[in-house]
Amino acid sequence: MPGNSAIARLLERMPAGLVRRASEQVRSNPVTPTGISALDAALGGGWACGRLNMLVPGPSASTGRTTVAMAAVCAVTSSGLPAAWIDGDGSMDPPSLLACGANTKLLLWVRGPMSADALLKSTHEVIISGMFGLIVVRPPLDGWYGGGAMHWLRLSREAELSGAPVIVLARGSATSAGNSSATFFAALDADWSGPIGAGCLLMGGTLRLETDHSDGHQAECTFRSNAPWLVFQ
């Protein structure tokens, strides 16, 4: 058909990948399992590889973001792949990581606290090394945006090129930087047992979160986390 040949000629002049036919199957992005089946289902398989996966907190300090990040580290290291944790505010708790069941020998820990500049440089080095199956970045307490969105945009491009999933435990309401997706966390619903005082015990909590991907995919997810002293059989 003359129309088809005209379209074909037009497509030949366009840069490859810029235009596609509506009938063509969109290639799905690779994902890395989160280690939590309910969250995998909400995210469409897991954390998107080659992207900044921003975990955005609500007003509460207890939202479950660290729990989710540590579960991902556990899933990746248990499969034999190395992971990296860039601890901008020096808040990573090794016993919690061990309680998650992570293989700590396969985890590179860049210990903070550090400046925003050092965080960006460290993240850059870790991403471009291309060695890690997962990279977790927790920005420092002050100036986490580290001189502007351009730096994070560059990191998102580097993540895209390296193909590594990057989990950013974002601060405040900053939600996106270039090729990124956001997951919003509500306050953790803590679960206690026993009377107040010495007989009381923190049993765990229920996490509620909402995913909002740049491709328009949205989902809500609720699951439970157990206190470390209840996790192991």
Next chain:
Amino acid sequence: MKNAERMFACIFAPAMPLQAMVRTEPDLRELPLAAADGDRGGSRITHISASAGRLGVKVGMTASQARSIAADVVVRQPAAGVVAAAVRALTDIACAFSATVQVESDGRILFEAAGHEAIHGSFLEMGQRIINAAGNDGFIVRVGFGCGIRLAGIASRCGAATTVLETGAVAGVIAGMPVSILEPSPAMLEALTRLRVITVGDLAALPARGIGSRLGNEGTRLHALASGIDESVITKPVVPDDRFIECVKLDWTLDNLEPLIFLIKGAADRISARMQMRGLVPGKAGLTLDLENSGIHFLETAAGGISSSSSTISSVLHRVLSRNPPSSPICGFTLSITASRPRAVQCQLFGPPVIEPSRVRDLTGRLAAIVGEGNVGSPDPDARPARPEYAPVPFDPCPSDARHTRPVRRPGSPAMAFRRFNPPYKATVATGNDLPAEISSNLVSGRICRVAGPWYLDASWWGDGPVAGALYDIEIPGRGVFRLWHDLLDDGWLIDGVWD
């Protein structure tokens, strides 16, 4: 041992002080250059480059005379450190070819070469390999082979790039050369000249009987050498050092890091090449800067944190220098890198791919330069929930780490994670019924709706100072679940962290 079973090699770098200077400052290669035994006008020229010779400069002139004849000639006193580093570099090359190496006081390197043909080919091929290796490090060398170390030294000065004095054919090769190539003492040379013994062949033609009575022990030794007989062997073998040093001295001062890093990269390049030749990798680097005001500025990088790539070494040193710059301009430096053994990768048939150890070392070295020593590694698997700070252990993933033996986690239920505040927040806590009831701090304030605890901790037996206190888990409505520490020694309250 028969001569046929012995073969020694000698690496000879003509005008070594000049070559050492050119090696650290390649720009000097294009200039008429002379080495002097001092830095004053009256100091004597000891070595000259070919271009300086063409301008009329001669060995033995004073520096002032040389400059009056050729205004463009560059007269330098070679720094002892620069020459020593060059000799060590040649020694490293020899160590890559033999286990028995000796360094002569004049900078010639001797080594045992017999038995290495299976690895390095014929002696001519071995000589060419040595010349190539030295050329990569900025040297122009000649290599000689002989059945004794003296004959090997003579062979290296024959003029050809590689000379092999085969047993039985020595006399023929060196017969036409002046007798001075045998390095007689000045008195012996004068006596031989007086006797019209001009070439090695003239000396070899003298009857062996009576040489001793006429020319003494030295005459006998020289006659044997001229006849191709040499029983000398290596007597002072060197022990290969795992510390590689490069030294650069400048005639001017540097007050900017960029040109300094350029020079450091050159030195790191040379060390990296020397290490690769011996199958080693960089481990720990030290940089000593010579300051204009006669002081020094010393910097050190982490052990095992350096890449084998010289650009990485220089960029790590650049970052270290940027954080800790010298107080005054620099007139030279010494780069010292201690070698370590490379780790081989053993991949698994059914396991995931393994990271190459050199890449891990490269990355951890770069990160250590950014965030500081001791802040890059893996969480300690023996970390226990206590109050001391947790320090990382070296990050060293290996294939066996892929199979870790942690307890099996209950599926579908992630463990709740704790996030430590670094540093903890001070708090004022009001109690009711001996339990925290209300809290006030910079982080969070309000009524406490749920409390678990206290759990008492007495850690005085494992720390430097006494630690005694109680832990509480508290919930503040809408703000989160926190862990409180009540120090029983000073009755202070701290918010340790949050369940997140």
